[in-house]
Amino acid sequence: MLVRVAAGIILRDDSVFIALRKSNQHQGGLWEFPGGKCESTESPESALSRELKEECGIVVTESSFFKTIAHDYGDKQVELCFYKVTKFDGEPMGSEGQQASWVPISDLSSYDFPEANKEIVADLLLS
Numbered sequence: 731m732l733v734r735v736a737a738g739i740i741l742r743d744d745s746v747f748i749a750l751r752k753s754n755q756h757q758g759g760l761w762e763f764p765g766g767k768c769e770s771t772e773s774p775e776s777a778l779s780r781e782l783k784e785e786c787g788i789v790v791t792e793s794s795f796f797k798t799i800a801h802d803y804g805d806k807q808v809e810l811c812f813y814k815v816t817k818f819d820g821e822p823m824g825s826e827g828q829q830a831s832w833v834p835i836s837d838l839s840s841y842d843f844p845e846a847n848k849e850i851v852a853d854l855l856l857s
């Protein structure tokens with residue numbers, strides 16, 4: 731099963747907004763950049779805006795494509811399109827009851843992310 735996912739690296743000053751995946755979800759208990767699956771005819775940009783509205787309550791007003799990462803989890807193959815979200819309306823929160831918070835980019839290595847995110851986290855730590 732291959733799923734296309736759009737995820738937002740929501741940035742403000744030197745911090746990034748991350749959320750904890752619920753224990754019953756795939757890769758549960760790990761931190762993520764909020765986002766979700768692209769619907770069949772949906773562009774990644776549209777999926778990003780829709781998912782960040784649903785999951786974090788923000789309206790994306792400026793974003794730029796960062797990187798695509800393909801990863802095989804064995805039970806699931808994902809193609810993750812990461813976008814940097816640099817402007818948005820509203821204050822992000824965990825709208826679906828998930829734990830979420832702003833963390834300094836320099837602290838990202840203290841959080842456990844899914845395997846597919848390791849390269850992105852490394853890129854951010856270097857930037």
Ligand SMILES: Nc1nc2c([nH]c(=O)n2[C@H]2C[C@H](O)[C@@H](COP(=O)(O)OP(=O)(O)OP(=O)(O)O)O2)c(=O)[nH]1
Pocket residue numbers: 735736737755756757761762763764765766767781806808810844845846847
């Ligand atoms: N959103 C997000 N998903 C990630 C990241 N890293 C990573 O491996 N994934 C994987 C976990 C899931 O298999 C998939 C995303 O699916 P999802 O569960 O967020 O999708 P969704 O929001 O549409 O959720 P649902 O309604 O189908 O439960 O991508 C990440 O940083 N952000």
Ligand SMILES: [Mg+2]
Pocket residue numbers: 764765766767781785
């Ligand atoms: Mg999601």
